[in-house]
Amino acid sequence: MELRTDLALISDWIAKGSHLLDLGCGDGTLLAHLRDTCQTTGYGLEIDDDNIARCIKAGVNVIHADLNKGISDFSNDSFDYVIMTQAIQNIHRPDLVLLEMLRVGRQGIVTFPNFGHWRARFSLLFFGVMPSSHALPSEWYNTENIHLCTVRDFEKLCYQLDIEILQRAAVDVEHRTRWPMRWMANLFGEIALYRLRSKPVKRIFPK
Numbered sequence: 001m002e003l004r005t006d007l008a009l010i011s012d013w014i015a016k017g018s019h020l021l022d023l024g025c026g027d028g029t030l031l032a033h034l035r036d037t038c039q040t041t042g043y044g045l046e047i048d049d050d051n052i053a054r055c056i057k058a059g060v061n062v063i064h065a066d067l068n069k070g071i072s073d074f075s076n077d078s079f080d081y082v083i084m085t086q087a088i089q090n091i092h093r094p095d096l097v098l099l100e101m102l103r104v105g106r107q108g109i110v111t112f113p114n115f116g117h118w119r120a121r122f123s124l125l126f127f128g129v130m131p132s133s134h135a136l137p138s139e140w141y142n143t144e145n146i147h148l149c150t151v152r153d154f155e156k157l158c159y160q161l162d163i164e165i166l167q168r169a170a171v172d173v174e175h176r177t178r179w180p181m182r183w184m185a186n187l188f189g190e191i192a193l194y195r196l197r198s199k200p201v202k203r204i205f206p207k
Contacts, residue, residue: 005177006169006193007029007030007033010030010111010193011030013081014034014038014040015080017038017040018038018040018041018081019079020040021042021079021083022042022082023045023067023084024047024085024087025055025083026048027051028055028062031044031060032058035060043063044060044061044062045065046064067087067097070096071104077105078104080106081107081108082102082104082105082108083109084109084110084111085109085110086112088147089147089149090144091147095157095161098110098157098158098161098163101196102163102196102197107197109194109196110154111192111193111194112149112154112191113136113145113191114151114191114192115150116152116153117190136148151189151192152186154192154194163197164199164200165196166195167194167195168192169193170191170192171189173190
């Protein structure tokens with residue numbers, strides 16, 4: 001089975017033989033693919049019991065964990081990459097989780113639904129209601145999303161946290177990428193993908 005475009009993009013960003021931590025790893029599809037194609041090692045953190053069972057069946061190392069309680073059990077630079085796909089909008093403090101990702105990992109990879117997509121803007125502007133779409137399927141009163149953001153919001157946060165954006169991509173809900181998404185990701189991208197790292201510390205030496 002062909003890998004989804006968004007997961008394939010993430011795979012292209014991962015160096016072979018890397019050590020990974022996947023936050024909210026779901027059923028382990030990405031970790032299993034990276035293990036089989038890139039010889040990676042690592043763990044997934046997941047809270048859903050059914051997904052944990054699927055991970056175990058797929059031979060993926062998984063730890064039952066609530067991301068809102070943090071990842072303080074892991075030491076600095078424990079992993080080459082820390083990945084979080086489609087989960088940051090469910091976290092109580094996304095800013096703190098981003099900093100923790102880049103503490104325990106040399107690089108981070110984050111994906112999220114883009115609230116700046118034109119359909120969301122259209123729903124708010126012309127109908128005055130919170131948008132409901134394939135990327136954001138729940139209603140405002142029963143959604144698990146508690147911190148929706150746009151591409152610009154996320155990039156502003158990265159700037160404030162001294163996080164360097166190494167790569168950005170955007171796909172639609174069918175996980176395809178097209179030229180308008182590369183041209184204007186905040187308007188046309190339904191799901192945004194980022195590869196990040198902490199900005200290098202500038203050292204100033206006396207003359």
